[in-house]
Amino acid sequence: MKRSTRRRLTRGALYALFILAVAVVVALADWGAIRSNFFDVDVAIEAFPEILTVAAKNTVLYTAIAFVGGLLLGLILALMKLSPVLPYRWAATAYIELFRGLPALLVIFGFAFAVPIAFGWRPPGGSAGAGLIALIIVSSAYIAETIRAGIEAVPPGQVEAARSLGMHPSWTMISVVLPQAFRIITPPLTNELVILIKDTSLLFIAGMALGDRELTTFARDMVSSSANATPLVLAALLYLIITLPLTQLVAKLERHNKRGR
Amino acid sequence: MSEVTEPALRKGVPAIEVRNLHKSFGDNEVLKGIDFHVDQGEVVCVIGPSGSGKSTLLRCVNRLEEPTSGTIMVEGVDITDDETDLDKVRTRIGMVFQQFNLFPHLNVTRNLTLAQIRAKKRSKSEAGEVAARNLAKVGLKDKATAFPAQLSGGQQQRVAIARALSMDPDMMLFDEPTSALDPELVGDVLDVMKQLAKDGMTMMVVTHEMGFAREVGDRVVFMDGGVVVEQGKPEDVLGNPQHERTREFLSKVL
Ligand SMILES: Nc1ncnc2c1ncn2[C@@H]1O[C@H](COP(=O)(O)OP(=O)(O)OP(=O)(O)O)[C@@H](O)[C@H]1O
Numbered sequence: 001m002k003r004s005t006r007r008r009l010t011r012g013a014l015y016a017l018f019i020l021a022v023a024v025v026v027a028l029a030d031w032g033a034i035r036s037n038f039f040d041v042d043v044a045i046e047a048f049p050e051i052l053t054v055a056a057k058n059t060v061l062y063t064a065i066a067f068v069g070g071l072l073l074g075l076i077l078a079l080m081k082l083s084p085v086l087p088y089r090w091a092a093t094a095y096i097e098l099f100r101g102l103p104a105l106l107v108i109f110g111f112a113f114a115v116p117i118a119f120g121w122r123p124p125g126g127s128a129g130a131g132l133i134a135l136i137i138v139s140s141a142y143i144a145e146t147i148r149a150g151i152e153a154v155p156p157g158q159v160e161a162a163r164s165l166g167m168h169p170s171w172t173m174i175s176v177v178l179p180q181a182f183r184i185i186t187p188p189l190t191n192e193l194v195i196l197i198k199d200t201s202l203l204f205i206a207g208m209a210l211g212d213r214e215l216t217t218f219a220r221d222m223v224s225s226s227a228n229a230t231p232l233v234l235a236a237l238l239y240l241i242i243t244l245p246l247t248q249l250v251a252k253l254e255r256h257n258k259r260g261r
Numbered sequence: 262m263s264e265v266t267e268p269a270l271r272k273g274v275p276a277i278e279v280r281n282l283h284k285s286f287g288d289n290e291v292l293k294g295i296d297f298h299v300d301q302g303e304v305v306c307v308i309g310p311s312g313s314g315k316s317t318l319l320r321c322v323n324r325l326e327e328p329t330s331g332t333i334m335v336e337g338v339d340i341t342d343d344e345t346d347l348d349k350v351r352t353r354i355g356m357v358f359q360q361f362n363l364f365p366h367l368n369v370t371r372n373l374t375l376a377q378i379r380a381k382k383r384s385k386s387e388a389g390e391v392a393a394r395n396l397a398k399v400g401l402k403d404k405a406t407a408f409p410a411q412l413s414g415g416q417q418q419r420v421a422i423a424r425a426l427s428m429d430p431d432m433m434l435f436d437e438p439t440s441a442l443d444p445e446l447v448g449d450v451l452d453v454m455k456q457l458a459k460d461g462m463t464m465m466v467v468t469h470e471m472g473f474a475r476e477v478g479d480r481v482v483f484m485d486g487g488v489v490v491e492q493g494k495p496e497d498v499l500g501n502p503q504h505e506r507t508r509e510f511l512s513k514v515l
Pocket residue numbers: 286289291309310311312313314315316317318
């Protein structure tokens with residue numbers, strides 16, 4: 001048998017296997033139950049417009065706030081971790097290890113319930129505010145490590161060139177090192193953004209006020225009131241609608257950045 | 262303080278004067294008591310085998326490398342003194358690296374204006390004029406908006422020279438500026454350096470280009486094992502070396 005014939009046969013067998021697997025799933029599924037439980041049109045209609053105007057909007061808003069906050073705090077932590085001053089390095093390391101080691105769910109829970117009890121201080125913005133502070137803190141711990149790695153990946157000759165021109169260390173960091181570091185870490189940062197979008201679904205544990213609910217909380221509430229899982233399917237679709245264009249956009253940015261590297 | 266940071270060019274003071282310079286990396290003593298100077302307007306070429314400490318000496322002159330002991334005077338100012346404003350001194354010392362070290366995220370013009378604006382506090386338009394003038398000087402007027410990655414090695418190195426010149430330095434340090442270049446691109450860079458020397462720039466050049474040292478150098482310094490073994494006029498050091506180590510080195514490179 002010729003090599004090309006054999007390859008074609010192998011490829012054909014793989015396709016056949018795939019189609020068989022799909023067919024088995026389709027045959028075994030109870031389509032009536034699926035339609036009535038997950039694709040109930042009346043329940044779906046009831047979800048609108050709030051699932052867009054409240055839930056999806058809040059998911060995007062919380063993600064944006066948590067990401068921007070996480071970037072700023074993460075940048076400060078990364079610079080502390082690279083600082084020649086030992087206590088700064090210790091503090092940053094302790095913070096990063098602590099909040100990367102804890103489940104985000106517990107941190108949100110802590111800020112919503114434990115912090116008010118322990119310190120008599122309620123974070124602004126009610127449960128949503130407390131949950132967001134927790135998300136910023138958790139994401140900053142991850143982002144800090146990413147930014148540190150990016151800074152360290154900038155060749156030392158870049159700093160030497162800037163310093164030899166008489167540029168102050170802070171200007172060197174701002175104008176030479178950070179722009180290059182952020183280009184390097186665009187892929188992992190996107191990854192963290194996508195993870196963050198999904199982590200906003202953990203905010204339900206804080207007990208959100210009606211107008212503050214994001215997609216998952218909103219869908220869960222509707223599932224229990226309507227005894228139907230269709231809202232979860234809608235929420236899943238909306239998450240995909242939010243994340244997919246984002247990853248596309250960043251892929252495009254990345255191609256654009258290649259020019260300047 | 263103002264006297265320290267503004268040492269107006271004093272006649273008779275060497276541009277660079279290094280006395281009894283020692284530099285160790287851990288247990289490894291790389292510079293073992295160097296005495297070295299470059300006069301104003303002089304072109305000094307430093308040669309020597311790999312690992313002899315040439316780059317380390319050059320990098321100590323603008324304190325990219327921290328000396329272990331000894332004094333380094335730049336235009337009469339002790340730059341190892343804590344009171345000295347190092348950033349200010351560095352604006353007067355241009356430096357060109359073997360690997361160019363252009364800023365890859367900025368176009369050519371922004372490479373040339375960044376430090377003018379940040380360190381010399383020039384306005385954007387003034388910096389732009391200076392940049393254009395120096396780009397013309399290195400023959401790359403038409404590359405103002407190109408990014409470094411779009412240029413050949415020789416062009417990148419000439420941009421790097423223009424970037425250093427844009428700070429209006431009193432002297433230039435070169436660390437093997439042509440070693441990373443394809444042979445056919447070396448000439449353009451050397452031509453720019455020759456023109457600089459002709460214009461009276463004070464230059465310290467670490468190089469393996471013996472032809473350049475002979476033609477352009479006012480003085481050649483031969484280093485080996487962290488000490489200056491021999492120095493003098495190019496024709497003497499290169500043509501009639503007094504030390505065995507110099508002869509041995511030259512027999513390998515010539
Ligand atoms: N940052 C550093 N840390 C440790 N050792 C170093 C460092 N920089 C240089 N050295 C050592 O110092 C010695 C002299 O290095 P240097 O770069 O000054 O030599 P060189 O004369 O410039 O050599 P070359 O011609 O190869 O560039 C070498 O043994 C090198 O390994």
